[in-house]
Amino acid sequence: MFEMARDYVMENTNFEILGGYFSPVSDFYQKQGLAEARHRVRMCELAVQKSSTWLMVDSWESLQSSYQRTAIVLDHFQNELNGSDGEGGIRLSNGEYKPIKIMLLAGGDLVQSFAAPDVWATADLHHIIGKYGCLILERTGSDVYEFLLSHDVLYKHRHNVFVIKQLIYNDISSTKIRLFIRRGMSIKYLLPAAVIDYIYEQRLYQND
Numbered sequence: 157m158f159e160m161a162r163d164y165v166m167e168n169t170n171f172e173i174l175g176g177y178f179s180p181v182s183d184f185y186q187k188q189g190l191a192e193a194r195h196r197v198r199m200c201e202l203a204v205q206k207s208s209t210w211l212m213v214d215s216w217e218s219l220q221s222s223y224q225r226t227a228i229v230l231d232h233f234q235n236e237l238n239g240s241d242g243e244g245g246i247r248l249s250n251g252e253y254k255p256i257k258i259m260l261l262a263g264g265d266l267v268q269s270f271a272a273p274d275v276w277a278t279a280d281l282h283h284i285i286g287k288y289g290c291l292i293l294e295r296t297g298s299d300v301y302e303f304l305l306s307h308d309v310l311y312k313h314r315h316n317v318f319v320i321k322q323l324i325y326n327d328i329s330s331t332k333i334r335l336f337i338r339r340g341m342s343i344k345y346l347l348p349a350a351v352i353d354y355i356y357e358q359r360l361y362q363n364d
């Protein structure tokens with residue numbers, strides 16, 4: 157999804173991409189089927205460390221002692237990358253600093269959960285979409301364009317929302333990958349080889 161987002165941004169906006177971060181959620185999220193955070197961080201590292209020049213993994217979220225909402229995670233990136241004293245971001249040749257635009261990259265299904273009761277606080281959605289911005293990758297089963305029109309907060313900040321059309325549909329799902337592993341089915345070519353090796357070495361997802 158990051159690669160599709162990068163192509164979209166380069167083709168359709170004036171932004172320059174500086175980097176993309178995976179931020180695995182902590183163990184306190186307690187979503188059924190998730191491996192321990194340390195394993196998820198390591199799998200993300202293995203997925204990008206040798207094959208990407210711009211993707212990185214940030215373990216801050218995974219290491220917190222309580223669940224951190226997405227709005228707070230974006231604030232963390234804001235503080236780390238842009239600082240609080242005006243001396244962060246990109247240093248220009250004239251010595252001034254230009255802030256980095258931080259955005260959330262999400263699939264259409266996650267964005268549709270914005271309308272689910274008690275999942276997202278409205279104030280958080282204004283913060284995430286209004287202050288930062290959102291790149292939404294289309295996903296089979298979710299009509300992002302219609303949702304964008306119908307959701308008040310998304311619509312209000314629509315100039316900060318970018319919908320990315322999938323030009324080759326990739327409907328891979330982590331739930332299905334975990335299920336394949338449990339059923340002893342092959343996941344070869346569905347994930348980077350180093351991640352597959354790690355999953356088997358650590359015996360992840362086999363008895364969920």
Ligand SMILES: Nc1ncnc2c1ncn2[C@@H]1O[C@H](COP(=O)(O)OP(=O)(O)OP(=O)(O)O)[C@@H](O)[C@H]1O
Pocket residue numbers: 157261262263264265266267293294295296326327328329330331332
């Ligand atoms: N094939 C895909 N196309 C578009 N977005 C995706 C795809 N797979 C994952 N995403 C997005 O990546 C983010 C992280 O997804 P997550 O780790 O929950 O995996 P998932 O495949 O969505 O899980 P599940 O199998 O439960 O749907 C979410 O924003 C999700 O919408």
Ligand SMILES: NC(=O)c1ccc[n+]([C@@H]2O[C@H](COP(=O)(O)O)[C@@H](O)[C@H]2O)c1
Pocket residue numbers: 181185187224225226227266269275276277280
């Ligand atoms: N209120 C919130 O900030 C909120 C709600 C639901 C999911 N999320 C985030 O979305 C991501 C994906 O969550 P799910 O796998 O449950 O769809 C996670 O990083 C999670 O922290 C945030």
